[in-house]
Amino acid sequence: MMDEFEAIRPYADAEVPAVMARLFADREFLEILARFRFPRLAGSLGWLLKPLIARRLHGEFAGIHSVDTLQERIEFYLDRTIERATDGITYSGLDQLKPGSAYLFLANHRDIVMDPAFVNYAVFQARMRTPRIAIGDNLLQRPFVSDLMRLNKSFIVRRSLTGRREKLAAYQVLSAYINHSIRNDGESVWIAQAEGRAKDGDDRTDSAILKMLHMSRKDEESFAETLTALRPTPVSISYEYDPCDQAKARELYIRATTGSYTKAPGEDDTSIALGITGYKGRVHISFGRPIEEIPDDAKQLAAAVDRQILGSYRLFPVHYLAYRIWDERDPQLAIPSLAELFSEEEIARAEAEWSKRLAACPSVQQPYLIQQYANPVRNRYRLESGLEP
Structure with missing residues (x-):
C-alpha cells in the first residue's frame, strides 16, 4: 500500500540514519547552518566552520534511529x-x-x-x-x-x-x-x-x-x-x-x-x-x-x-490599534476600547511596536500592513454580532 505514496510520504524510522548522513555531507545545508549560528564569521571563515558544524551535528545526532x-x-x-x-x-x-x-x-x-x-x-x-x-x-x-x-x-x-x-x-x-x-x-x-x-x-x-x-x-x-x-x-x-x-x-x-x-x-x-x-x-x-x-x-x-x-x-492590542486606523472599519460593529481590554502597560508597549512597524513601511504599502492586523478584529466581532464573518 505504501508504495503508491513513495514519492510524497515522510521518511520511516529505518531511513533516518542514511538521510541524516546525507544531510551532514550536504555543503549547502552546512553553509546555511554556519550563517544561522555564526552570522559574523560565516563569510570569511565559512570554509573552517562547515567541517566543525558537521562534526558537532554528528556528535549531537549520532545514534538517532527513529x-x-x-x-x-x-x-x-x-x-x-x-x-x-x-x-x-x-x-x-x-x-x-x-x-x-x-x-x-x-x-x-x-x-x-x-x-x-x-x-x-x-x-x-x-x-x-x-x-x-x-x-x-x-x-x-x-x-x-x-x-x-x-x-x-x-x-x-x-x-x-x-x-x-x-x-x-x-x-x-x-x-x-x-x-x-x-x-x-x-x-x-x-x-x-x-x-x-x-x-x-x-x-x-x-x-x-x-x-x-x-x-x-x-x-x-x-x-x-x-x-x-x-x-x-x-x-x-x-x-x-x-x-x-x-x-x-x-x-x-x-x-x-x-x-x-x-x-x-x-x-x-x-x-x-x-x-x-x-x-x-x-x-x-x-x-x-x-x-x-x-x-x-x-x-x-x-x-x-x-x-x-x-x-x-x-486578538492582541496591536490588532485593535490597526483596526482603529483602518479605512474599511465596519460601522455596524461595536468594538470595545483598548482600555476596556488591556492594561496601560500592554497598550503602551503595543503602541511603541506598532508605530515602529508603520514607520518602517512605505506609505503606499501601509494600508496592506494595517489590514493584516485589522481583519481578525472585524471577523471576530462580525461573528459575535451574529453576522456572517
Missing part, C-alpha cells in the same frame, strides 16, 4: 527559538482531544515553518503523537530542505504541476494518503485551510481542499462519511506580530497596482528564515472542537471551520 527520537532532540531547538523570538507561547483546547485518536488539523496559515512547528510543539507538550504535516513542493527546491522536512513527518503536496490530468492524479494520491494516515495508521495530519499564507490577515477555508479529501473515497462513501472519519479539527494560530508583515504588505501592494506578483529567486528561503528567527511577540494556539456533525456540502463545512478559526483567534 523519527520520534529526532523530534525529541529538535524540541530543544524549538524551545530556544521560542525563547529568542517570542514573548511566550500559550495554547488552549487540547483537552478536547483524546490521546490515541487521530485528527485532521485544519489550520489558518500565516507562517511557512512555524505554524506547523508550534502545533507540533503544543501536541508534543500534551504527550500526544505529533501530526504528519502537508507541505507544498514549491518550498522544497533544494534536496536538503526536502530531506529535513520529510524527516520531521512532512509529506509533499505537489503544487507545481501544471497539467490538469497530472494535478488530478496527484490530488487523488494526496487524498488517499491523508485518509490512509488517519484511518489506517492512526496518525494525525496538519494541513493549511487554504493554499499559501493568508497575507491579508483574512483566514478562510478553501472548500476545494475539503473536496480533495473525499476524492479517493468517492466511489465508496459520501463526502460527509469520509470527512466524519477524518475528525476535522480547526486550529487557530495567532501571532502578536508577524515577522514577514512588511514583505506581505509589499507583495499585496505590487499585486494590487500591477495585477500580478513574481517571487524573486530565494524569496521563500528568506521568508522561512525570517519567520523562524523574527520577533513574534506572544503566540497563541487554539485547538477547536472536532467537528462531528458534517454537512454533505464542502462550502458549509468550510464555513463551520471558519467560524471556529475566526472565533478563537486571539
